[in-house]
Structure formats: structure tokens, C-alpha cells
Amino acid sequence: MPDRLRSALAGEARGIARSIRRAATSAGPERDTAVQALKAAAAALAAWALAGWWWNAPMALLAPWTAVLLVQSTVYRSVWSATQQFAVVATGTVIAAAAATLTHDVLAAMAIALPITVLIGQYSRFGEQGWYAPTAALFVLTYGSYGPMEIVHRLLETLLGAVVGVLVNALVLPPVHTGGVRQLRARVPSDCADLLRDAADGIENGYDSAAAEDWYARALRLGTTVAELESARRRSDESRRLNPGRRLRRSAPHPPAGGGDFRWERVAGHLSAVMRSLAETVRERPRFAAPPETALGALAALLRSAGEVCAVDADRFKAADADEERAVRAWEEAHDASRRLASHHTDPHGGPVTASLGELTAAATRLLDDLEAVAAPPAARRDR
Incomplete structure (x- = not known):
């Protein structure tokens, strides 16, 4: 291994070790990041338990996938991102289902649905969530599941994951950045x-x-x-904004x-x-x-x-x-x-x-x- 690469890897390892030590010993951005990571993992587990184990939903993956993405840096951002993501996923799913129903061919349906959903993903009101429009369309078309009940299941599972992600972020150590x-x-x-x-x-x-x-x-x-x-x-x-932390656990x-x-x-x-x-x-x-x-x-x-x-x-x-x-x-x-x-x-x-x-x-x-x-x-x- 070249000395320069070895030195770079050693420096990166020392930086990671310092971040872990600071997260364990004192409050600060490192600890905030660690807490949010654990909350995202917990939200994904809870969403999977509800969708996959208890509900036995056919597309249970969508619930933990949505939940883990919606444990954001603030409660307000979680709520706003959940609204954006549900709207984007619903739009991409409906467009892909309509294209598949019209063409009965995956390649032709992609040729119709992807340009439209990519353009929708560029809409500034959707922010970073916009790219989930073509992602949702690809899920529908590659899995070949675009019947009415399958579409309803997709939307319900996405909504379940969004609710779980928002609730976990709002009720479990809600982040306050002062x-x-x-x-x-x-x-x-x-x-x-x-x-x-x-x-x-x-x-x-x-x-x-x-x-x-x-x-x-x-x-x-x-x-x-x-x-x-x-x-x-x-x-x-x-x-x-929208943070219940002062009432639930502390006065920030x-x-x-x-x-x-x-x-x-x-x-x-x-x-x-x-x-x-x-x-x-x-x-x-x-x-x-x-x-x-x-x-x-x-x-x-x-x-x-x-x-x-x-x-x-x-x-x-x-x-x-x-x-x-x-x-x-x-x-x-x-x-x-x-x-x-x-x-x-x-x-x-x-x-x-x-x-x-x-x-x-x-x-x-x-x-x-x-x-x-x-x-x-x-x-x-x-x-x-």
C-alpha cells in the first residue's frame, strides 16, 4: 500500500475514532448524529414490524424504506418531507400504472413514464424528495405490480412508513438545535x-x-x-417548529x-x-x-x-x-x-x-x- 494512501486511511480512522469518542462523552453534533441514526434504524424496524409482520403487506419494504428516510434533522422537516414524499410517490406510482395499463409492455411503459416522472422530480416544491417520483415508477414497472389493489397497497405502506418516521422523530428525543x-x-x-x-x-x-x-x-x-x-x-x-420536546422531555x-x-x-x-x-x-x-x-x-x-x-x-x-x-x-x-x-x-x-x-x-x-x-x-x- 502506498505511504500516502496509508497515511490518508490512518488519518481518516483517527478522525472517526475522535467522532465516536466525542459522541460517547459529550453533547454536540456527533452525539446528535448518532442519536438520529439510531432513531432512523428504530423507525425502520417499527415500520417493518407493522407492515411486514403484523399486516403481512405484499410490499412491506416500502414502509421501513420510507420511515428511515423521514427521520430528518428537525421535526418540521420530517413532516414537510413526509408530505412531499407521499405526493411524489403517489404521482410516480399512478403515472407508471397508467403507462403500463396503456402499453402492456415494460419497455414502452418506461419510455412514457420516466420522462414525465423525472420532470416532476425537478419541480422545486418537491425539493430533495422529487427524485422518488421516477424511483416509484421504476418499482411499479420492474415488479409488474400495477393493479388497483396493488397500487392502493403501495400508497398505504408508504403512508404507514411516513407516519412511523415522523412519530419516532417527534416523540423520541426530538432534535432541537440551539x-x-x-x-x-x-x-x-x-x-x-x-x-x-x-x-x-x-x-x-x-x-x-x-x-x-x-x-x-x-x-x-x-x-x-x-x-x-x-x-x-x-x-x-x-x-x-412543530417540536413537542418542551412538553415531552425538556425545556430546550x-x-x-x-x-x-x-x-x-x-x-x-x-x-x-x-x-x-x-x-x-x-x-x-x-x-x-x-x-x-x-x-x-x-x-x-x-x-x-x-x-x-x-x-x-x-x-x-x-x-x-x-x-x-x-x-x-x-x-x-x-x-x-x-x-x-x-x-x-x-x-x-x-x-x-x-x-x-x-x-x-x-x-x-x-x-x-x-x-x-x-x-x-x-x-x-x-x-x-
Whole structure:
């Protein structure tokens, strides 16, 4: 076995072992995945016991096949997918039965039914379930079972599997996804704080093109993290719809309020503007002249204090005793630094006014405008 392949397989095995260990020792996505897998298997067994053993249905396979597919990541998605799948399977079954009855030939019936069912499967309202239309048609035509009673049995068995899958997902540890929102909501200000502090240190100690480009890349990645937060929040909201978990087994913690998400999206944009301006002044062929040293000193103080505001906001999701006064003091210090930075536009002794200085001042001012609400005490904020 080549060394590269052996190393890849060993790394994959270690990753699987870590996932198994995390699933067994702590709550998280690995454990959620394991629980959903066990629930899907249980749903399939229950559907088979009802359709194959108790009912002795002629097409009992359809019940566990449907049940295992409908243990989705949320109860709402299970219900919606069950509705889609039953409609799709019924449509594909009826079209295939009609084509077989009309042609009395499997090949000719496929030539009629498959183009129609594949087109139906592309209908956006059916989502991922759309492809079960041609699958259902193929089941009907290849097994040659398209009599009226056989069609009714297929639909009833599919409906039985759908009901079992939905009930198992809703009644057995119904999934609620709130942890991802809380983790990402803390990560966004934490990453902002790290970037602001690193940039402030770099400005004070001297920075080069590589450092500035790295800051700019990190600022752009903040936008990706905010997008992940928005996606996680949508998933969390969906997981609470039609979910009886609070009444049956626990009161799931509510995710942090989302009123401030747009503010952090703007903060990420302001940071991108600041870091881009800094990078453009130290490239091999700079587009703009660098601001004077005194202006860069005020900018470094502003960024460091703004980083403290972000750090306090991150602490609010990690500990109950975040230092609220520290946030207020840091914002006031940042505001003072902002005034010193802006004074270079009017002070004749403050050095030349450059295009980069104007852009940095504008972006930093917008940044502080959005961080003012973040620095406010909890009682004064409406987005939490």
C-alpha cells in the first residue's frame, strides 16, 4: 500500500475514532448524529414490524424504506418531507400504472413514464424528495405490480412508513438545535476582538504587506462566520417548529436573540474596509500614501479599544459575570481616539491628509457607531 494512501486511511480512522469518542462523552453534533441514526434504524424496524409482520403487506419494504428516510434533522422537516414524499410517490406510482395499463409492455411503459416522472422530480416544491417520483415508477414497472389493489397497497405502506418516521422523530428525543447559534454568536465578536488587537499591535510595532493582507483576509472571513450564524439561526428556528420536546422531555434553551446579527454583519464590513485600506498603503506598488505616524497611533488606540468592546460581548456568552463597565470604558476610549484621528483632517501640524486617512477615518467612525450599542449595558440593549 502506498505511504500516502496509508497515511490518508490512518488519518481518516483517527478522525472517526475522535467522532465516536466525542459522541460517547459529550453533547454536540456527533452525539446528535448518532442519536438520529439510531432513531432512523428504530423507525425502520417499527415500520417493518407493522407492515411486514403484523399486516403481512405484499410490499412491506416500502414502509421501513420510507420511515428511515423521514427521520430528518428537525421535526418540521420530517413532516414537510413526509408530505412531499407521499405526493411524489403517489404521482410516480399512478403515472407508471397508467403507462403500463396503456402499453402492456415494460419497455414502452418506461419510455412514457420516466420522462414525465423525472420532470416532476425537478419541480422545486418537491425539493430533495422529487427524485422518488421516477424511483416509484421504476418499482411499479420492474415488479409488474400495477393493479388497483396493488397500487392502493403501495400508497398505504408508504403512508404507514411516513407516519412511523415522523412519530419516532417527534416523540423520541426530538432534535432541537440551539448550541450552534450560541457558539457562533460568541465566536463572531471573539474573532473581531482578536483581529482588532492583532492589527493594533501590528500598527504600533510596524507592519508589512504580508501582515496587512492577512488582516484583510481574516476580516473577509468574518463575513463568512456571520453567514454561518444566520444559517444556524434559521436551522434553530426550524427545529422548534412543530417540536413537542418542551412538553415531552425538556425545556430546550432558547438561542440568543438575533436582533444584533445585522450589526455584526456591518461590523465585519467596516473591518474589511479598514484592513483593505491598511493593506493598500504597504503593497509593493501602493495605491495610496500611508497616513502620518500620529494618525496611525490614534488608529491603533481606536482598534485596541474597539477590540475590548468586542471581547466583552463575547464574554457575555461564556460567563454570567461579563465586565459591563469595561465595555463602556473601552468604547469611550475608542471614541476619544476617533476624535484624535479625525483631527488630522483639520490640524495643519498633524501631517498631510491622504486618501487612505480619509477612508480609514470613515470606516473607523462607522465601526464605532455600530459598537456603541454593543458596549451599552444589557438593560439598554433591545437586541438580546
